[in-house]
Amino acid sequence: xxxxxxxxxxxxxxxxxxxxxxxxxxxxxxxxxxxxxxxxxxxxxxxxxxxxxxxxxxxxxxxxxxxxxxxxxxxxxxxxxxxxxxxxxxxxxxxxxxxxxxxxxxxxxxxxxxxxxxxxxxxxxxxxxxxxxxxxxxxxxxxxxxxxxxxxxxxxxxxxxxxxxxxxxxxxxxxxxxxxxxxxxxxxxxxxxxxxxxxxxxxxxxxxxxxxxxxxxxxxxxxxxxxxxxxxxxxxxxxxxxxxxxxxxxxxxxxxxxxxxxxxxxxxxxxxxxxxxxxxxxxxxxxxxxxxxxxxxxxxxxxxxxxxxxxxxxxxxxxxxxxxxxxxxxxxxxxxxxxxxxxxxxxxxxxxxxxxxxxxxxxxxxxxxxxxxxxxxxxxxxxxxxxxxxxxxxxxxxxxxxxxxxxxxxxxxxxxxxxxxxxxxxxxxxxxxxxxxxxxxxxxxxxxxxxxxxxxxxxxxxxxxxxxxxxxxxxxxxxxxxxxxxxxxxxxxxxxxxxxxxxxxxxxxxxxxxxxxxxxxxxxxxxxxxxxxxxxxxxxxxxxxxxxxxxxxxxxxxxxxxxxxxxxxxxxxxxxxxxxxxxxxxxxxxxxxxxxxxxxxxxxxxxxxxxxxxxxxxxxxxxxxxxxxxxxxxxxxxxxxxxxxxxxxxxxxxxxxxxxxxxxxxxxxxxxxxxxxxxxxxxxxxxxxxxxxxxxxxxxxxxxxxxxxxxxxxxxxxxxxxxxxxxxxxxxxxxxxxxxxxxxxxxxxxxxxxxxxxxxxxxxxxxxxxxxxxxxxxxxxxxxxxxxxxxxxxxxxxxxxxxxxxxxxxxxxxxxxxxxxxxxxxxxxxxxxxxxxxxxxxxxxxxxxxxxxxxxxxxxxxxxxxxxxxxxxxxxxxxxxxxxxxxxxxxx
Numbered sequence: 001x002x003x004x005x006x007x008x009x010x011x012x013x014x015x016x017x018x019x020x021x022x023x024x025x026x027x028x029x030x031x032x033x034x035x036x037x038x039x040x041x042x043x044x045x046x047x048x049x050x051x052x053x054x055x056x057x058x059x060x061x062x063x064x065x066x067x068x069x070x071x072x073x074x075x076x077x078x079x080x081x082x083x084x085x086x087x088x089x090x091x092x093x094x095x096x097x098x099x100x101x102x103x104x105x106x107x108x109x110x111x112x113x114x115x116x117x118x119x120x121x122x123x124x125x126x127x128x129x130x131x132x133x134x135x136x137x138x139x140x141x142x143x144x145x146x147x148x149x150x151x152x153x154x155x156x157x158x159x160x161x162x163x164x165x166x167x168x169x170x171x172x173x174x175x176x177x178x179x180x181x182x183x184x185x186x187x188x189x190x191x192x193x194x195x196x197x198x199x200x201x202x203x204x205x206x207x208x209x210x211x212x213x214x215x216x217x218x219x220x221x222x223x224x225x226x227x228x229x230x231x232x233x234x235x236x237x238x239x240x241x242x243x244x245x246x247x248x249x250x251x252x253x254x255x256x257x258x259x260x261x262x263x264x265x266x267x268x269x270x271x272x273x274x275x276x277x278x279x280x281x282x283x284x285x286x287x288x289x290x291x292x293x294x295x296x297x298x299x300x301x302x303x304x305x306x307x308x309x310x311x312x313x314x315x316x317x318x319x320x321x322x323x324x325x326x327x328x329x330x331x332x333x334x335x336x337x338x339x340x341x342x343x344x345x346x347x348x349x350x351x352x353x354x355x356x357x358x359x360x361x362x363x364x365x366x367x368x369x370x371x372x373x374x375x376x377x378x379x380x381x382x383x384x385x386x387x388x389x390x391x392x393x394x395x396x397x398x399x400x401x402x403x404x405x406x407x408x409x410x411x412x413x414x415x416x417x418x419x420x421x422x423x424x425x426x427x428x429x430x431x432x433x434x435x436x437x438x439x440x441x442x443x444x445x446x447x448x449x450x451x452x453x454x455x456x457x458x459x460x461x462x463x464x465x466x467x468x469x470x471x472x473x474x475x476x477x478x479x480x481x482x483x484x485x486x487x488x489x490x491x492x493x494x495x496x497x498x499x500x501x502x503x504x505x506x507x508x509x510x511x512x513x514x515x516x517x518x519x520x521x522x523x524x525x526x527x528x529x530x531x532x533x534x535x536x537x538x539x540x541x542x543x544x545x546x547x548x549x550x551x552x553x554x555x556x557x558x559x560x561x562x563x564x565x566x567x568x569x570x571x572x573x574x575x576x577x578x579x580x581x582x583x584x585x586x587x588x589x590x591x592x593x594x595x596x597x598x599x600x601x602x603x604x605x606x607x608x609x610x611x612x613x614x615x616x617x618x619x620x621x622x623x624x625x626x627x628x629x630x631x632x633x634x635x636x637x638x639x640x641x642x643x644x645x646x647x648x649x650x651x652x653x654x655x656x657x658x659x660x661x662x663x664x665x666x667x668x669x670x671x672x673x674x675x676x677x678x679x680x681x682x683x684x685x686x687x688x689x690x691x692x693x694x695x696x697x698x699x700x701x702x703x704x705x706x707x708x709x710x711x712x713x714x715x716x717x718x719x720x721x722x723x724x725x726x727x728x729x730x731x732x733x734x735x736x737x738x739x740x741x742x743x744x745x746x747x748x749x750x751x752x753x754x755x756x757x758x759x760x761x762x763x764x765x766x767x768x769x770x771x772x773x774x775x776x777x778x779x780x781x782x783x784x785x786x787x788x789x790x791x792x793x794x795x796x797x798x799x800x801x802x803x804x805x806x807x808x809x810x811x812x813x814x815x816x817x818x819x820x821x822x823x824x825x826x827x828x829x830x831x832x833x834x835x836x837x838x839x840x841x842x843x844x845x846x847x848x849x850x851x852x853x854x855x856x857x858x859x860x861x862x863x864x865x866x867x868x869x870x871x872x873x874x875x876x877x878x879x880x881x882x883x884x885x886x887x888x889x890x891x892x
Contacts, residue, residue, distance in 0.1 A: 001113070001241040003252045004349035007063045007234060009116055010088045013108045014061035019090055022062040027302040028311055036311050037067035041089030042229045048093050049167055049204065049227055058095040063088050063234065063350075065298060069314055072321075073415075076287035079246030080196075082253075083318060084295035086234035086350075094225035098136050098172075101201050101228045105174065106143045109199070118241060124177040126151060126187050126195055130158040130170030136203070140172070151187050160202045165217055167227065169205035173197050176240050198236040202229040248287050252346045257290035259342045264329035285325040289339065292322035297343045300361045301354050303597060305615050305707040306368045317415060319365065320372050324416065327376075336369045337362075360597055363617035364707055379412030380420075387424050397421075400432020407433070408440070460492055461543045464507055470545035475512040475523070475685060476644070480567035483508040485529055488560045489548075497559045499532075504558075506534060506549045512568055513549055515541040519603035520580050520684040523573055529564035532556030573685065575607035575716060578693045581642060581674065581686045582715045583610045585632045585696070587658070588678035590614055590711075592631070593624050599658075601708050605684065608718030612711045613704060620701050620709065629698045639691035640675030644682075647671055657681050695719040774806060778813035781820065784889045787842055788820040791882035798826050800833070807837040808867070819845055821852065823885040825878040832878040833871030836885060840866075847892055855888040856881045 015021050025044040029035035035043065041064040048055040064087045075083055092100065109125060111117025122144065128151045129136040140150050152158075161168035175188040175195040183194030204227040208217035238250040248257055248268075261268050266282045299315045306316040319336075326335040340362055348355040386402045398421055406412040414433055421428050464487045474481060488495050489505040498504040506527065513536060516522040522539035527549065534551035541547055558564075583603050590598045594616055602613035620628075649669055652659070657671045658680040672682040674690055687693060697719035704710045714722050730741050737747040781788035790810050794803045807824040814820040819842035824835045834856055836849040849868035853861035861870025873881070 001118070001238075002349070003234060003238045003250060006118070006237055006241060007086070007088065007350055009118065010108070010232065010234075011061055011063065012116065014059075014090045014104070017059075017104060019059040019061040020057040022057075022060045024062060024064045027065050027067055027299055028304055036314060037069070038064060039066050039068050040064070041066070041087035041231050042091070045091055045093075045229070049229070055093040058093055060091045060093075061089065062091075065302070067295065067299070067314075069318075072314075072317065075291050076284040079248060079287070080236075082235070082247060082287075082291040082295075084291065084298050088232040088234050088237075090228070090230050092228035094227060097226045097228060098139055098201075098203055101203070101230060102136065102139045102172065103143055105199060105201060105230065105232075106140075106145075109174065118237065120176065120240070125149075126175040126177060128153050128158055128171075128173045128175065128188055130155075130172075133158075133170045133172070133203075136170065136172045149187070151189050153189060160204075161208060161217070165208050165210050167204040167206070167223060168208050168217075168219070169203045169226075171203070172201045174199040174201075178240075196236060196240070197233075198240060199232040200230065202231075204229060248290055252350075253290050253294060255346055256293055256339060256342050257286050259339055260286050260289040260293075260326065260329075260335075263335065263338055264326065264331045266329055282329065285329055288325045289322050289335075292318045292325075293336070293339045294343045294347065296322065296365060297340060297347060297354065297361060298351075300364050301351070301357060303599070305364055305617075307705070307707070316368065317413065319368050320413060320416065323369055323372055324376070324419075334366070334369055334373070336365050340365055357595075357597075360595060360617065367617050367707065375412060379406055379416075382406055383412065383417060383420060387421065387426060390426060397427035397429050400429035400434075400436060403428050403430075403433040404436040407437075458543060460489055460494065461546050461548065464489070464494070465543055465546045468507075468509065471508065471547040472510040473512075473514070473547060474510055475514050475568070475573075478512050479570055479573065480565065481510065481512055482563060482565050483510045485558070485560050485562050485564050488558065494560070497557055498553050499557045500553050500555055502553045504534070504551060504553065506536075506551055506558075507546065508549070508564065508566060511547055511549070511566055513539045513547065513566060514568075514573070514685055515539045515547045517541060518682060518684050519583070520605040521576055521607075523568040523576075525566070525568035525572075527551065527564050527566045529558045529562050530556070532558040534558060572607050574687075575718075576605055577685045577687050578715045579608065579610040580605040580682075580684045581690065582632070582693055582696050582713065583612055584672065584674060584678045584680050584682070584686075585635055585690070585693075586610070586612050586628070586698075586711060586713065587614070587680070588674075589628045589631050589635075590620075593628055594620070608715055610713050610715060612713070613708055614711070615707055616709050617707055619703070625698055625701055625711075629696065632696045635674065635677050636690050636693050636696065638675065639689050640677060641689055642675075642686050643673045644686065645671055645673075652681060655679065695723075697722055774809040775813055778810050781814060782886075784821075784886055785892070786819060787845070787847065787889050788814050788818050789886055789889055790814075790820075790822045791886055792824055793878055793882070794824055794826040796827055798828070800826075803833070803835050804867070804869070807835045811837040811839055814839065817841060819847065821847060821849075821885070821889055823852070823882050825881050827875040827878050830875050831871060832873045832875050832881060833869065834861075834878075834881045834885075835867070835869045836863075837867050838865065845892075847889065852885050852888050856884045 011021055022044070025038050027037050029038045029043060038044070041062060042049070044064070045055070045060065047053040066085050066087050067083060068085070069083060072083060075081060090101075090104065107117070109118050109120050110122045111119065113119035125145070126149050127140045127145055129140070131152050131154055137150055137152070141147060158171045158173065159168070160171050175197050178194055178196055180194070183191035188195040188197070205222055207220045207223050209220045210217065235247045235250055235252070238252070239245070239247055242250055244250060247253065257268055266286060268283060268286050296315060296319045304311045304315050306312055306319065308316070323335060344354050344358050354361070383406060386398050390398050398417070403414060403417050406417055407414050418428050418430065468486045485506060486509050487507040488498055490498065490502065495504070513523040513525065514520065516539060523536070525536050527534045527536060532553060533555040535554045536549045536551045538550040539547060540550070583605055587600050598614050598616050600612065601615050604611040646668055652669050652671050656679055669681050670683055671679060672686055673679045694716040697714045699712045699714060699722075701709060701711050730744055733744045733748065734741045737744060739747050777790050777792055781790045783789070794806055803824050803826045807822045810822045811820055816839060820839045821842055822837045826833050834853060836852045838847055838849040838852070843865055848865040850861070850863050850865055853863065853868040853870045857870040857873070861868060863869055
């Protein structure tokens, strides 16, 4: 029975028994800040179990996509565990309990396949129950299971808790006897390899109260409304019904594994007969490939893209482990174009959207593989050197500094450094690496915090907040107002007054000034207090709820406690608001053209200009950018109303308001709508109507990181000014080229092509000039202890390739039977370089190009025995380099 059919039967069985079919939640656990990914079927139902929300149904059933990554390094070492899996679950919220859950499970498991069940032999199914759960024991007896096949087990196996105060209760698990060839008789308590668990029924019967630790939470008593949470491992059931030995052989995984084996010339399970080897490196690596490629497909399908943080880093690490496993098995070409389509074909019967979205998914995946292969080429060379140096020094571990350099400078992941070092019998100073990483993060965090706090002690801000409560922002509806000066801060402490020339931080009870946030730059303006006046140049929110104005006293004296008058720079605010509204329009329009995955990854809304970062695997075609710009400006012409309102998160989701991935929102959120065109969660300021933007002009689109692109654009008068300057430039070029304006582009392209052709011709002439004297130089070779030596300088400014070619050309013109060394020095950009070429006869006497270069550069330089080079010394050292090579030959 195919895995997709198992899923279909499971859902149909419980739907026929009154359960609402609930779609799988996306793999990123967006609604739970404690999880990166959904790791169990119950995750999306937790608010109902905890009583935080009323469930919309009494019974539910789902097949949930899950990711578990804590033991990612262990994947492949056993035949049962993987990163991605699917959890079939049925749930009851205060409806049925044990007497309903157990018969429903038994019926589906043992009902004949021609009647819609799974058709397992009842004699091979073993239930387990909690030690004193006589109720569950008797229910299993009532459905026909003999007492000798119902096993009582302790708290470690058959009692469930979330590890926090709340619901808990006994479990009942189902095991399938795979037969004597898999182990000893006696049931699950004797051998959990032969008896494989495939279903767990959790009875949320009790409530735990606060305690000192996970095991110390006391049971307060029975819950009045008992809930059911069951989970059946889809992959485990598939392995049983398909009669295969392990999870890597089921229909959703085995084709990926087989394709990986075909690419690498290996054969899975070829090492130990009937049961695939648990330890042979080939099997382990093939499992890693199959599991990780499938996992990457599902993660990218659910909107995760490779990055260096959070979910994106987990995806990147999984992909890189798969790619490296392929290479360790001997396949050196791009592997994902061969493997990912196989994974798609395996999974799309259950998840058809994977086929529909495969173009986007594959773009991200293939780009990540290309980037990683480049990283591997650079990083592996550096790491090999570090391994050699560590061994030569007699050290057992690669230094944390070297591991950090590999990670920070070359992008080489620490987990790969650890893995490769272990393969070479070396350790890595992981503690030193973590310390350096922590130092770097601390510096970055301090820099970011300094932007918010101006290096002021945060405790001073908290004191002001505690003393007066949150500052009310009134800038949505007013541009100026009277307000009391709650506090003045300078040098990290509160002060009573400030005078002309002082720079201070000022807190008002209420303010129309917008504090920087959500990509929107802060307001600027003036605050007048008594006879003094301050010029506000920055506004921040260093701690939540406290708006702080950074200002210079430009006149008189300002005192805390006095009433002031705050007025923002209206022109700046309006220009920023135009940019912010334009960003919403660009965001929505990019999604219209590139799909829902083109989500915002960052923004900057400044006066007259915007910067918009978004997720996409490849560059955007100029024609698409043109269409995006045109559609945005059509929205401006439509003069749509811009409307903001407060609602609940649930209602915002229902009406399709876009939320920024990874952002945390309260239960009440602010939604900004531009007509019926764009709708987004946002706390920033905006125009009243779209026509007030005037014009949006996209300037550029470029990459700012793996899978992230950036659009820069101008808005309003800045856009008009840019177009006016462009018009003047085109007019001037048209005048110079004596062509109409619409032909300027062609003429410029034509001229550039001609210049490039001329440069190539000039390069050929230079090369001919350099090589022209090769024959004469070879004929003038000097004899140095039986070696024909030519030492010469290339013409000033000769290219590196030409210098190497000259050295090889001279060497080729010397009788090959005669030992020969050619050294060519060059001067360029104030630096001297050296190329040394040695023929086979000289190498036979122990003279190598690599050692001669090292002699000239005090141990530095690189290359092979027949051709090597070095550089970096002052240009005046060129003659000395040639003399050093000659002396090294004489001393050899």
